[in-house]
Amino acid sequence: MADQLSQLLLGAGVAPGEDDSWIWKDGGLQTFIVSSAYNLVRKDKEADSSPIFRKLWRCKAVPSEALTAWRVLENKLATRVNLSRRGVLIESLRCCLCGKEEESCRHLFFGCSFAWRVWCLLQMAWGSVCVSH
Amino acid sequence: MNLPSESVHIVWNTIWVGVVSEIWSHRNRIVFKRGVADASEVFALVQVKVWSWVSTNSRLASFSFSDWCLEPMECMRLVS
Numbered sequence: 001m002a003d004q005l006s007q008l009l010l011g012a013g014v015a016p017g018e019d020d021s022w023i024w025k026d027g028g029l030q031t032f033i034v035s036s037a038y039n040l041v042r043k044d045k046e047a048d049s050s051p052i053f054r055k056l057w058r059c060k061a062v063p064s065e066a067l068t069a070w071r072v073l074e075n076k077l078a079t080r081v082n083l084s085r086r087g088v089l090i091e092s093l094r095c096c097l098c099g100k101e102e103e104s105c106r107h108l109f110f111g112c113s114f115a116w117r118v119w120c121l122l123q124m125a126w127g128s129v130c131v132s133h
Numbered sequence: 134m135n136l137p138s139e140s141v142h143i144v145w146n147t148i149w150v151g152v153v154s155e156i157w158s159h160r161n162r163i164v165f166k167r168g169v170a171d172a173s174e175v176f177a178l179v180q181v182k183v184w185s186w187v188s189t190n191s192r193l194a195s196f197s198f199s200d201w202c203l204e205p206m207e208c209m210r211l212v213s
Contacts, residue, residue: 059146060186060212065154072153096163097156097170108160109153117172118152118179125176126148126205 075105144187144209151183187212 014020024032026040052073056066071077080093080103095103097114109115152175159175162168184201187208196208 055142055146056150059143059150061147061150061154061183062186065182066150068154068157069150072157077157096160109156114170114172115156118156118175121172121176122148122152122179125180125202 072105072109077105079103079105079108081105138210140212141206141209144183144212147186148179148183151179151186155179155182 022032023030024036026036029036053070056069056073059066061069068077075082080090080096082105083090084093093102095101095107095112097108098112100113101107101111155175155178159168159170159178163170180202181198184198188196188201196211201208
């Protein structure tokens with residue numbers, strides 16, 4: 001690391017009569033601003049992440065709830081199946097909402113009959129509106 | 134047929150987040166606060182929650198909750 005830095009400095013020189021000073025190369029101002037550094041880091045991260053996560057972070061939800069949705073996509077929520085996988089002792093793995101199947105992320109939000117009813121309500125209220133437009 | 138604009142997609146993604154996060158908090162209310170499973174309550178809360186996010190989080194959008202429930206597509210078009 002130190003070698004790399006000194007390599008970078010090898011070609012640099014200060015012209016006679018000119019003062020040595022710090023500049024920030026990203027952006028036209030040449031002075032450091034936090035937002036410029038933030039965007040620089042964020043650009044790399046955005047390129048790495050898949051389109052679904054980009055959509056998630058661009059939506060209008062408050063960050064804490066977008067985080068819950070991220071945990072659903074990544075299967076990181078503390079559902080009963082995930083708790084038991086982490087070694088937490090729990091009485092039953094059954095879904096708290098329907099009581100029929102094991103409570104995994106996939107089941108709780110998409111397979112469960114309760115979740116299904118919620119998605120159907122959404123479809124009934126707004127689905128037809130979208131088709132007609 | 135006109136394709137829905139980018140802003141409409143953003144609102145649908147927001148609705149998805151609203152549904153998923155509300156199902157999770159509903160589940161937690163049942164587990165920790167002895168709540169009763171009620172799909173219509175979840176849906177009603179999603180409607181309120183997404184309306185508050187969308188109407189406070191965009192500069193140009195200004196619509197009432199009743200507009201949002203009755204004419205969601207018109208409201209979505211207003212979101213910047």
